[in-house]
Amino acid sequence: MTSLLLASALTLGSAQATTYAEILDLDDLSSRADTVVRGEVIGTRSGVDEDGLHTIATVLVAETLRGTPSPSVEVRVPGGKLDDIELTITGAPTLQQGFEVLLFIDDSRVVGFGQGAFIVDAGQAWRTGGDIGLVSPRTFHEWTQRAEEHMVDIEDSDSTDLHASLVTVYPLDDVRRAVR
Numbered sequence: 001m002t003s004l005l006l007a008s009a010l011t012l013g014s015a016q017a018t019t020y021a022e023i024l025d026l027d028d029l030s031s032r033a034d035t036v037v038r039g040e041v042i043g044t045r046s047g048v049d050e051d052g053l054h055t056i057a058t059v060l061v062a063e064t065l066r067g068t069p070s071p072s073v074e075v076r077v078p079g080g081k082l083d084d085i086e087l088t089i090t091g092a093p094t095l096q097q098g099f100e101v102l103l104f105i106d107d108s109r110v111v112g113f114g115q116g117a118f119i120v121d122a123g124q125a126w127r128t129g130g131d132i133g134l135v136s137p138r139t140f141h142e143w144t145q146r147a148e149e150h151m152v153d154i155e156d157s158d159s160t161d162l163h164a165s166l167v168t169v170y171p172l173d174d175v176r177r178a179v180r
Contacts, residue, residue, distance in 0.1 A: 024112040026170055026178045032111045033104035035067030036179050038120055038172070041095045042072070046080030053087045055080035057095035059103065065179040067105075076108050077117075093117035102175065118170070126169040 030036070039061040046055050059073050079089040088094075093114040095101060102125040104116030118125035 022112070024115045026175065029104040029111050029116050030066075030178045033066060033106055033116065033179075035073065035105040036065040036103070036175075037061045037067070037073055037105070038063040038065065038102045038125075039073070039100070041097050041099050041101055043097060044080075044095060046082045048082060052078065053080050053082055053085065054078055055095070059095075059101060062100075065176060073103075073105065074108060075103055075105055075110060077110060077114075102172070120172065123172050124169050125172055125175055126167055128167050 024032070037059060039059040041057050042060045043058045044055050046053065048054070055077050056074050057077065059075065061070060061072055064070070075095070077095060078092045079087045079094075081087075091114045093110055095117065100120040102118040102120050104111040110116040115127070118127045
């Protein structure tokens with residue numbers, strides 16, 4: 001079974017990496033989603049099938065921006081933990097219980113691999129870039145502040161704000177306008 005999972009994971013990872021090569025903005029996410037919801041992740045469970053190891057996250061819906069309103073939705077993401085096997089796929093969202101999220105969903109999957117999954121905090125939907133995954137906005141802010149404190153200033157170079165280069169933020173009102 002381990003070799004089956006590994007083979008499935010390698011196939012899944014390469015197929016999804018190709019999809020994630022395209023960077024999607026808010027309009028792209030909106031046009032590709034049949035469902036857009038804001039809500040709280042209330043549970044996760046992992047399973048394995050012909051597509052490999054995956055996690056199903058259950059979200060208690062607070063707001064339906066597109067699609068048929070429902071008290072909860074289930075969204076499937078690649079990777080997860082099952083018994084003693086754990087699979088993390090770079091770029092796939094990690095939906096953690098207790099987080100408020102905004103999800104752009106097509107056929108029970110997050111649009112654009114991980115690009116359609118956002119954390120909601122203080123009236124804003126945001127996601128981190130790279131391999132960081134979805135983390136609390138406050139935790140991410142603390143990380144970037146510490147990292148910026150330890151960066152060396154280089155004379156006459158373009159300074160980049162670490163926080164701005166790793167995060168995408170949309171006010172929820174802008175998301176609502178784009179989706180409807």
